Amino acid sequence: MGIHTEYSCSECGMKLVDSSDIFWVDAEKKIHVDMQTVSSSRKATDSLASGGIYKYYCYNCNNYIYNFHITRKSRFITKEEIIQLIESLDDNHKIIDFDNRFQNCIHCRQEISLRQEKSFAIDEMGEFFIDDSLYSEDFENKKFDFSGKYYGYFCPDCGKQINKFVILENDANLDDSLIKEILQDHTNDLTVYINDSYSNCPICGDELQVLGESSICPKCNVGVLHIESQQLID
Incomplete structure (x- = not known):
């Protein structure tokens, strides 16, 4: 079951959308990202590799950082292949790590x-x-x-x-x-x-934060975020 949350800033009105996302690598070695639901979890279970995506923010360099945490992989794909696929997915700043198993x-x-x-x-x-x-x-x-x-x-x-x-x-x-x-x-x-957690920005080294209710607005740095709506999606 996934959670879709919409926030807004109390001062500047900035909107922020967040969701519990997962990713997986299919049999053709293509990477997919989707909210965690019953159907996406089923696809992830049958994939070559999968894991969770955790979103952080650095107030010092004003960058979002996406942590791709690999929790399962098959013997038919290497760690190097998984890393390459994730890095080439988009231009977002990423931390890529593997579960301790x-x-x-x-x-x-x-x-x-x-x-x-x-x-x-x-x-x-x-x-x-x-x-x-x-x-x-x-x-x-x-x-x-x-x-x-x-x-x-x-x-x-x-x-x-x-x-x-x-x-x-x-x-x-x-x-x-x-x-x-x-x-x-x-x-x-x-x-x-x-x-086994990441607390520092890979760009500037400052402490990373998880944005949520009562967080300082990343746009105006004055107001605080509050939840406008939250929905559970199965």
């Missing part, structure tokens, strides 16, 4: 499959927890230095287990090298990411 071997660079996906955390005493959910009994009522998602892969060519840790919360404000050193004590052949 997609990973290349850190030794031979071959694309490898996801075998495990769990939550993990390191508490204040340095104890390591890993489970299917951060809401399990192991994680209940505990304070963590840092936590996030664990993704386990295996490369058949190298015979190597690849462990990726995506840091989503870093309450202790530890630097990257210390986090990697701590995790190295619990596993090996690991890849560490501090987070």
Whole structure:
């Protein structure tokens, strides 16, 4: 089910339309963009690759940035082909990224499959927890230095287990090298990411914003946006 929202500025009257869009690559390797509905979701499921489109705005350089997040792909299309198709789609500024279930071997660079996906955390005493959910009994009522998602892969060519840790919360404000050193004590052949979201403009480096109700108007920078109408589309 998709959401179509129309906003207007309280001062200058500027209109802004937003919708929950998805994209997919069909069997002929053509890319399509549409609102997320039952029919478009069905087409995306049967495609070579698909994902969501997230719209950001940079107030510093006055640019809209579109994040194409690939959540599924078949073995019949490469990452490079997907990136090329998205980049050539239009002239909009884009961020293109792949879901953490997609990973290349850190030794031979071959694309490898996801075998495990769990939550993990390191508490204040340095104890390591890993489970299917951060809401399990192991994680209940505990304070963590840092936590996030664990993704386990295996490369058949190298015979190597690849462990990726995506840091989503870093309450202790530890630097990257210390986090990697701590995790190295619990596993090996690991890849560490501090987070899996984009918060900075790829053009000027300033912080990106999601425009919505009560956002400052991107046109006049005085008024605020308010919802004029919102519709659920199936």
